[in-house]
Amino acid sequence: MEQTANSQTRSGDPGRVCSFRANLLTRAFDYPYNAPSTPLHFHQGRAGPLTARGVRVSGRLVAVQGVGLCAPVLAVGSNAAVSVLRRKFGVRPVDIIQGRVRLSGHDKVHSAHIARYGAMPATLIKRPGANTRAHLQLVPVQHIEALDATEAVGTNYDRVWLEQRIEVPWLGRRLEGVWTYRSRHGAAMRDREVMALGSQKHALAHAAECAGWQLELDAFVYLMVRDVGFRGAVTQALKNEQTSVS
Numbered sequence: 001m002e003q004t005a006n007s008q009t010r011s012g013d014p015g016r017v018c019s020f021r022a023n024l025l026t027r028a029f030d031y032p033y034n035a036p037s038t039p040l041h042f043h044q045g046r047a048g049p050l051t052a053r054g055v056r057v058s059g060r061l062v063a064v065q066g067v068g069l070c071a072p073v074l075a076v077g078s079n080a081a082v083s084v085l086r087r088k089f090g091v092r093p094v095d096i097i098q099g100r101v102r103l104s105g106h107d108k109v110h111s112a113h114i115a116r117y118g119a120m121p122a123t124l125i126k127r128p129g130a131n132t133r134a135h136l137q138l139v140p141v142q143h144i145e146a147l148d149a150t151e152a153v154g155t156n157y158d159r160v161w162l163e164q165r166i167e168v169p170w171l172g173r174r175l176e177g178v179w180t181y182r183s184r185h186g187a188a189m190r191d192r193e194v195m196a197l198g199s200q201k202h203a204l205a206h207a208a209e210c211a212g213w214q215l216e217l218d219a220f221v222y223l224m225v226r227d228v229g230f231r232g233a234v235t236q237a238l239k240n241e242q243t244s245v246s
Contacts, residue, residue: 021222028118028221029200035080035135039099039170045091047082050099055171060161062138062175067095070138073147074101074162074180076108077122077197080135088150089143097138099170104131106164108197111183112238113156118225120203120238123157123183125194136168136178157181189241210237 039050054065062070078084080098089096107127110120124134139147144159151157160182166175188195190206201217208220211234224231 024118024225025218025221028204028225031115031117031119031200032078032122032197033081033083035075036082036098037100039097040082042082042085042089042094042096042098044093045086045089047085050097050170055173057173057175060177060179061141062173064097064138067097067138067140069141070097071141071144072175072178073137073139073144073159074103074124074178075135075137076124076180078119079137079147079151088147094143095140096143098135099168100133101136101166101168102131103134103164103166106130106162107132107194108134110188110195110197110203111156111185112188112242113183113185113235114207114224114231114238115156116225116228116231118204118221119200120188120207121183122197123185123187124162124180125187136166136175151181153181156185157183185235185239186242188238207234207238210234210241212237 036047040047041050053067056063060071062072064070073079075098079088085096103124105126105128106124107130108122109125111123113120115121148159151159153159158181159179161177162180163177166178168175188203188206195203195206204221205217208217211220213220224234
C-alpha cells in the first residue's frame, strides 16, 4: 500500500494523496457523524424541517401524506446523518422522514467487524433495563432494497423486525414495532464486556490490539480500508475475542 501511495506522490501531486488519506481517516474516526436532533424531511439530497402532514399506521407500514407508504426503520449508527443519506441516495427523488425516538430494553454497541470505510460500526442488542436514543426513519417502500444494499444485508447485517412499542411524539403516533439492521457478527467484546458504542479511536485501538498491530493507528485504519484481506483478518480477530469470552 505504501508503494502505491509513494508512486502517486512521485507523479507530481502529493497534496492530493495527503488529502485522500486525511479524508479516509476522517470518515473512519468520525463515525457515526453528526445527526440532527430535530425531525427532518430529506428530499433529493437536501434536509429541511419536517412540516405537519397526515400519518396513518397500518401494521408494519406507515402511510405519510405526500410521501406514500413507508417502512419504519431504526437508525442506530450513521444512517441518521444527513451526509450519509446524501452519500447513499444522492439527489435522487427520495423522501425520508426522520426524528429521534427513545428505545427501552436495548442498547447501541460496536459490531465485531470493520466496515469497508474503516470504522467499527454500530448494532443493536437486547439489554434489560437499558434506555437509549436512536433515530426513526420512514423510508418509502420502493427504496428499502436500495437501503438494504448499502447496509450489506446478507453479508454484514440482516434487516429484522423488532417487536417494540415506540412512542413517536413528533408524529403523534405509537408504533408497535420497527425494522432495524442487526449485525451478523454480533457485539464486539473488550475485557469480557460488550463494547458500548463510543469513540472510534478507542474502538479501533482495541481492534488493532486484537490483531497484534504495533504501529500507528492511522496506518492501521488506512491499510484496512485499502486491503480487503487485511480488513477481513481484523474482523476475524474481533470475533476470536468473542470466542475467548464464551
